Amino acid sequence: MSTPFFELKNISKYFAKVIANKDVSLSVDRGEVLALLGENGAGKSTCMKILYGLYQADEGEIFKEGERISIRTPRDAMRYKISMIQQHFSLVSAHTVTENIILGNVKGKINWKEAENTIQQLAHRYGFNVDVRKKIQDLSVGEQQKVEILKSLYLDANLLIMDEPTAVLTPQEIDNLMEFVENYSRKGNAVIFITHKLKEVMHVANRIIVMRSGRIHGNVLKEATNEMELSRMMIEHSIEELDKGEDKREAGEVCLSVQGLTVVPRNEVPLLHDVDFDIHKGEIFGIAGVSGNGQQELCMTLCGAMKPTSGSILLNNEDITHLSIRKRITLGIGYVPSDRHRYGMVMDMNLSENMFLKASYSKEWNNNGIINRKKLAETTSRMLHKYDVKAPGPYALARELSGGNQQKVIVGREVEFCGDFIIFDQPTRGLDLGAINNVHSAILKEKKNNKAIMLVSTELSEIFALCDRVAVFYKGKIQGIFRTSELDSQKIGLLMAGYTHQEVV
Amino acid sequence: MMDKKTRDILITNFFAVVLGLILSGIMILFLKKNPFSVFGILFSSMFRDGYTIGEIFVKATPLIFTALAFAFTFKANLFNIGAQGQFYIGSITAVSVSLLIPSALAIPVAIVLSFLAGGLWGGFMGVSKAKFKANEFLISMMSTYVALNLMNYLLRTILMESKGEYPQTESLAKSTWLFKIVPHTRLHFGFILAILAAVTVWLILYRTTFGFRIRAVGQNQEAARMSGVNPEIIYIISFIISGGLAGLAGVTEVNGVQHMLLQGFNPSIGALGIGIAILANGNPIGIIFASILFGALHVGGTIMGQLSGVPSSIINLMEGFVMVFVIISYFVRRKWEMNRDKKLLMEGNV
Numbered sequence: 129m130s131t132p133f134f135e136l137k138n139i140s141k142y143f144a145k146v147i148a149n150k151d152v153s154l155s156v157d158r159g160e161v162l163a164l165l166g167e168n169g170a171g172k173s174t175c176m177k178i179l180y181g182l183y184q185a186d187e188g189e190i191f192k193e194g195e196r197i198s199i200r201t202p203r204d205a206m207r208y209k210i211s212m213i214q215q216h217f218s219l220v221s222a223h224t225v226t227e228n229i230i231l232g233n234v235k236g237k238i239n240w241k242e243a244e245n246t247i248q249q250l251a252h253r254y255g256f257n258v259d260v261r262k263k264i265q266d267l268s269v270g271e272q273q274k275v276e277i278l279k280s281l282y283l284d285a286n287l288l289i290m291d292e293p294t295a296v297l298t299p300q301e302i303d304n305l306m307e308f309v310e311n312y313s314r315k316g317n318a319v320i321f322i323t324h325k326l327k328e329v330m331h332v333a334n335r336i337i338v339m340r341s342g343r344i345h346g347n348v349l350k351e352a353t354n355e356m357e358l359s360r361m362m363i364e365h366s367i368e369e370l371d372k373g374e375d376k377r378e379a380g381e382v383c384l385s386v387q388g389l390t391v392v393p394r395n396e397v398p399l400l401h402d403v404d405f406d407i408h409k410g411e412i413f414g415i416a417g418v419s420g421n422g423q424q425e426l427c428m429t430l431c432g433a434m435k436p437t438s439g440s441i442l443l444n445n446e447d448i449t450h451l452s453i454r455k456r457i458t459l460g461i462g463y464v465p466s467d468r469h470r471y472g473m474v475m476d477m478n479l480s481e482n483m484f485l486k487a488s489y490s491k492e493w494n495n496n497g498i499i500n501r502k503k504l505a506e507t508t509s510r511m512l513h514k515y516d517v518k519a520p521g522p523y524a525l526a527r528e529l530s531g532g533n534q535q536k537v538i539v540g541r542e543v544e545f546c547g548d549f550i551i552f553d554q555p556t557r558g559l560d561l562g563a564i565n566n567v568h569s570a571i572l573k574e575k576k577n578n579k580a581i582m583l584v585s586t587e588l589s590e591i592f593a594l595c596d597r598v599a600v601f602y603k604g605k606i607q608g609i610f611r612t613s614e615l616d617s618q619k620i621g622l623l624m625a626g627y628t629h630q631e632v633v
Numbered sequence: 634m635m636d637k638k639t640r641d642i643l644i645t646n647f648f649a650v651v652l653g654l655i656l657s658g659i660m661i662l663f664l665k666k667n668p669f670s671v672f673g674i675l676f677s678s679m680f681r682d683g684y685t686i687g688e689i690f691v692k693a694t695p696l697i698f699t700a701l702a703f704a705f706t707f708k709a710n711l712f713n714i715g716a717q718g719q720f721y722i723g724s725i726t727a728v729s730v731s732l733l734i735p736s737a738l739a740i741p742v743a744i745v746l747s748f749l750a751g752g753l754w755g756g757f758m759g760v761s762k763a764k765f766k767a768n769e770f771l772i773s774m775m776s777t778y779v780a781l782n783l784m785n786y787l788l789r790t791i792l793m794e795s796k797g798e799y800p801q802t803e804s805l806a807k808s809t810w811l812f813k814i815v816p817h818t819r820l821h822f823g824f825i826l827a828i829l830a831a832v833t834v835w836l837i838l839y840r841t842t843f844g845f846r847i848r849a850v851g852q853n854q855e856a857a858r859m860s861g862v863n864p865e866i867i868y869i870i871s872f873i874i875s876g877g878l879a880g881l882a883g884v885t886e887v888n889g890v891q892h893m894l895l896q897g898f899n900p901s902i903g904a905l906g907i908g909i910a911i912l913a914n915g916n917p918i919g920i921i922f923a924s925i926l927f928g929a930l931h932v933g934g935t936i937m938g939q940l941s942g943v944p945s946s947i948i949n950l951m952e953g954f955v956m957v958f959v960i961i962s963y964f965v966r967r968k969w970e971m972n973r974d975k976k977l978l979m980e981g982n983v
Contacts, residue, residue, distance in 0.1 A: 142975040186975070433859060454861030465859065474853040485849060485860045488842045497841045 460547020532563025687818025699906025717903025723883025751880015
């Protein structure tokens, strides 16, 4: 057996209260694409951050071509020709592509012509269509990722680690990325591809390492496995079959009606443009689209955090366009935000306080302004049980919970204490499969309770699994509203990419 | 058995104080004095008689108020650096009320009006923060100088004593003095008022919906806004209450200690209040004890200055050292706790 290109031996890493990695040993060869597969929080990123020098392992060793090396900082990693593309890009948005790529590797007077030429040639060689003089802020997310990759290529990296690189890309961009990965590895370089998407793994990898709760739970060649086996390795439980309920043709009465909703910031392109739709009681209405096409603004406008430039919002035939967030909560609008750390929870408060967050103005748990802590704690405990939240109790800090359990708390809060209309903005983003099932069944249950539900999701499988109808958003506009049964992922993909209804059919 | 967290707090805080003493001891060495005998005088003089012990609580009283003032806005993630100015406004109000109503009635009126005046003064900062997104740190700091000069102006004009010699007011009528709670000391009712204020602040912050909203805004303004809370209103109200608390220190110092208002009145209680609030990690009950500690150091330091020939400013230095080490010890504790958790994980799973 030949010596592996890079090898990790018995790596363990402990964070306060959690084992991030335990006894992880893995290796990658030249010319190989290794997929690191696992649910969120399985320890994939931590393990790779150790290899890249962002974290220090508490136990274990790293080898390059059989020689023991020590990587204490990303700078060390770069010296061994390792490069990592983080999930969140590290680019200076006000700088040009060239400036970003040479940042950290220039001294003295910069020869711009030469640098630009080198980078442009590099881009051409890998078929990247990027203008090196453009500023990062003018590039799409997909192009920004190419810049990140170019940065690694510029440093002449032989091992490229990519952390969930497809999360932000359109299907077409994903294809391009996959092509690059194959191209790059064929030249004798190695790629480690961190992901939790089975389909991608089967597409791109030569070998697959499955991680579960910080440990390695499988190391297989692609030819020797299939998606079913991998999913079994990844999770301890199987994906539940969802019962969507009958596809109601005749809808219930209209709960939420949005008419001509437009949001235009001063001197800028519209964030929402003339958006019209109705959501009926007992219906799950999907909002599909690549993220950043107006979904966030739609949610913010509906819950009252953003003022529309024109248009109106009716809830149960009452005009709520100009009501405050607080009034809308009282009227029964629930909102599960996509960024739960920022908008959904107070991390340094305990769970019962987080439960109380939206109810601080209601009479439910307070007598003349004094919080009824006993009743609140009891309700919270009941909720934790009902929504299967793994937490020590109502007085545990929100921060101490895993992402999935935090989300269950928010979903529980919004579902239990809000009336007729609930917005779920990417409710399963970043969650493991167990938590996803949990959230999905909560959404379906609310549908049975005859609530009107708006589900914003970038995951097509989620849209198809749950929604009755779906509106596809592109640049703040609705491309069309369809029954999910009328669409397939091909069509919806084209709509998301900006093709109109006529072009698709 | 004592749990490990409490043990850590005791150990680290103990070492913080000891290290503070050692460093200031070295400073005393530079003055060619024996630090042991100087510190001996410091500690023995604090408890030498009932009057001195009473004095500790007298000094602690205004510190409790200014520390509470800082802590209250701190919970809303705001920085009220201007407790000193709000204290001056409270003092002006208290002395004016007491001069106008020379009877016991002046006391409740002064308490209410000083709170309101300090609150109004603080409220301006809240409004400018909420409405114009002004930096409350700068505004509250600069407003201190406005208040100081307003006080000096009044002390040289309408509030000036009838002889017109000194920039100070007439002495207050005895009936307007805060009554003593321990005979043969200067310890007055103001201390009880301070304790009540601390307990009330604690109750507001941790037991009421209003306090809950303040803390929610302080820890995650966006999440609070999404929950229907209007952070701007919270800013204004917190600053009003914060200013009011600092204003109350004016009553306790004017009606309880000086019995008049004069130039250069208690110039550092605002700054000390900030330090004490941080020392107590913003906890209102902790603030009581931290204030007493600083009151004791102050009283001991003053006497030490008189008896040992060491300048009493060494005590300010010591307070500073202790404070720095206490803040460091917070991080040391966190590190210890993390390592302990790590070790448990290693042992449990190897």
